[in-house]
Amino acid sequence: MKDCLVHAKTFARIAPRLKGLEDKLNMIVMDDNGVFSKASTGEVVTEPKPEIVFGTADAFWGPHVRTFMMAVVSGGRLDWFQSAAAGIENPAFVMIGKAANKFTTNHTQSEAMSEWALWQALDYFRHGPKHRAQQAAGVWDRLDSREIRGSKWLIVGFGSIGSSTGRRVMALGGQVTGVKRSQGLVEGADRIVHPDEVMAELPDADVVLVCVPHTPETEGIANADFFAAMKPDALFMNLGRGALVNEPDLMAALDAGRPGHAALDVASEEPLPQDNPLWTHPKITLTPHDSPQTHGTVIGADDTFIENLHRYFNGEPLKHLIDKSEFA
Structure with missing residues (x-):
């Protein structure tokens, strides 16, 4: 026994x-x-x-x-x-x-986390914050929005979370490029590229999702150079670990207008202190590491x-x- x-x-x-x-x-x-x-x-x-x-x-x-x-x-x-x-x-x-x-x-957990990614992308593409502000102010003003269909996604880290997200994006008509060391087509991606090719892929992506494990090699991979290579209207999301992102670089990049928005489910310090500027940045959507919950x-x-x-x-x-x- x-x-x-x-x-x-x-x-x-x-x-x-x-x-x-x-x-x-x-x-x-x-x-x-x-x-x-x-x-x-x-x-x-x-x-x-x-x-x-x-x-x-x-x-x-x-x-x-x-x-x-x-x-x-x-x-x-x-x-x-x-x-x-x-x-x-x-x-x-x-x-x-x-x-x-x-x-x-x-x-x-990957199923729930991939739904979080879709939720954030749809909210950004459909101007969720602005619609909520208009509702609060009683403003009836139609907004032009984007769709998942036709959007280009770069998913950095193509394990179970990346693949699960990719399948959902492709089902809605999006195009998915997965990033992983081992090559060969996998479910949920139109194409697979090596991590060394990430910087070359960033300028073409409408959505960039980071979901790699935290290792010495991946720490701080999303830094000033990374964000500078993104589109001005692109969405950046982190479902991996907080240490993957240089948070001061991210906030500076958002202030400079590239990328357009960031959605974070993780932070470098958890629980996040109340005085951390991530809480109040107007271009950041923050959730308390509960995407798989x-x-x-x-x-x-x-x-x-x-x-x-x-x-x-x-x-x-x-x-x-x-x-x-x-x-x-």
Whole structure:
């Protein structure tokens, strides 16, 4: 029997789907007070030593995330960690990845995040801010707008988020150029170019979406030169990490009129301090890193865990398994 650790809220969702595995799993839950207990009896567990862990937003964003993470890595028996997130660059995930024999991720967030990108593009193309200002002022003034159809998108980083966004854009008649190191056409793109070609592609793009992982090579890739190469009426969006963007350069570029607008779901410092100028810049739409925070993402992550759980006990390959070398 394997000790499996989850947050209490997560367990409440997935418990009905664990039927038939009672003889294989000893479920341990952590509540919002940071207390661990056996799900079957309510008995308090003072030193959990989990072999399987399902790490979800219930734990990641809860008041005792550190307590949860320490239980994950300090037990010394961790065989498999299933993350509800797609990325692995967070230092906590690196620590867990080194401790676990198997680390799997979840890609359902990309669906919600790609809808965020479409929402921002449509709002910009359709003059959302100006229409809302006119409504507040009682002004009836028709505005000429743009469409996704015929627009040219440059998506820097063509993993699950980029591909998911590209599929939606193409379905609406947009043209998509994806940027990734490995070449060859992939779903959701009309063409693929190498990262070295980004600067040459920027002047032709109506929308530029950045969604690459944060690495030493990608830190600050969106800088003054990057923005200067964009169209004056282009939209810049960041769905990756805040460190990908030189924020002072972005604000200066917007003030200079190139690009036309920016939509950011991430920032270099999170939570963003109230006195940060990103909050009040008239050409920036800012959301608090909640693009993946949807009902569908939660259900999709649960689905991935349940499927992988059956694969685990059946000795089958796990979905979205990360190579151990990624945590070296």
